[in-house]
Amino acid sequence: MAAAASAIQQTPPTRFRDPAENRDLFLKLADALFIRRKVSDEEIARYGSYLWAGDALADRLAKKFDEIGMQRAMPMLNTALHGNLPADAPDELVEFIVETKKDPAWLDRALLEEGAKLSQRSGPFGEYVLSCVSLMGGYRSAAANKPIAFTGQLEYMAPRRLAEAAKFGYDVTRTGAMAQGAPGFNAALKVRMMHAHVRLMLDRSPKWRHGDWGLPINQADMIATNILFSSVYLTGLRILGLQISDRESQGVMHLWRYIGWLMGIDETLLPENEEQGMRMAWLAGVTQPGADADSRLLGQALLNVPMERAESPVEKALAWLEMQLRSGFTRIVLGDRAGDDLGLPDSPLKYTVAFTTPAVFALETLRRVLPGATDVAIRLGDAWQRRMVEKPLGGKMPAFVPPQELRRV
Secondary structure: OOHHHHOOOOOOOOOOOOHHHOOOHHHHHHHHHHOOOOOOHHHHHHHHHHHHOOOHHHHHHHHHHHHHOHHHHHHHHHHHHOOOOOOOOOHHHHHHHHHHOOOOOOOOHHHHHHHHHHHHHOHHHHHHHHHHHHHHHHHOOOOOOHHHHHHOOOOOOHHHHHHHHHHHHHHHOOOOOOOOOOHHHHHHHHHHHHHHHHHHHHHHOOOOOHHHHOOOOOHHHHHHHHHHOOHHHHHHHHHOOOOOOHHHHHHHHHHHHHHHHHOOOOOOOOOOOHHHHHHHHHHHHHHOOOOOHHHHHHHHHHHOHHHHHOOOHHHHHHHHHHHHHHHHHHHHHHOHHHHHHOOOOOOHHHHHHHHHHHHHHHHHHHHHHOOOHHHHHHHHHHHHHHHHHHOOOOOOOOOOOOOOOOOOO
16 A cells, blocks of 8 residues: 555544544434443554555455456456456456355354345335435545545436445345355445455545545445444334344344455454444444535435436425435434534424334334235335336446546546
8 A cells, every 4th residue: 555554554544533522412322322331442442443454355456457457357357256267367366256255154144134135125214224324424424435525426426326326235135145146246346346446546646645534445434334234224224113123133234244244344343233333333433523525515416316317397396305304314313413514404304204103113013913914025125126226227237347537636
């Protein structure tokens, strides 16, 4: 990595905040509700050190791909992921394929399926949480959002970029999706290599402020993102009224533990259960920097997607209503301060969750007692999600190809 980064690895970058100085009332409430055992100073310091850590396996391959050129490298990667290593495959690619096809000792594939079934059953509620909470929560960090801002992935092509992100989330959370060579398995590895390529580009850029932000797409930010899609996701579903069994909770956490492992997150950071995940979510939250102009830019880009897709006056009116409801749910879950940081409108419509949640909870109670109802919910939820992720792509599947240049140079 760049000399600028290696020279200052002994101390955290300036983005790292002391939890004792954090005055966010929402995080203090989360601490009181979810953190059963005080996070130690050692845990905090260890988390800060991961702001300098990358993904050695993928980074070696990214450097090799950079040498041979992406036009040659990406077809080679796709061929290898489908089980056919090219005869001229570099050692780094062989190593990458061999290592990622080794199942970790803790992997329970039956538990992966439980997590996938809940993800499918969540239907529109799952999409709502991932968009309004998981993605919005990630954009709030003035440092973690910088790779997206530098590549211009949302500022210049928000609808397409978000559709591809949704397709990735869909692919990795289907039943059978994480079998070796399956669509979700391959998507996770493609995104891992895309991250490694962007990390290499940003690490070389004179515009990247290592002393302020640490290493681009570092381990601390990767685990923070992973938690937004697992522990925080489960919390959001419960707020919307879904009833989640212990087995389903364990399944979702296990699924994202494996996805995180495939995507290069240090195994020691990956939580085994929801409680560990909430501790990590709190730790990431209290040490993250506040929001900045990029936070608002990204938040607005995400919020405005329904309006950008609307054409007729009726569609635009419905899009406006959807935007009010989505920004309201972000405020309910992440807090009004987060909503203000992201530039989201504050509307009384955010309180509609007080009426919709009991209704959803009642329907969920019926689902649990009616024979076969859960299987029906899984099929319907999956069908809704499939339609929602495929329609914006217009039949074109995402290639997860890394950008060839930075928007900020």
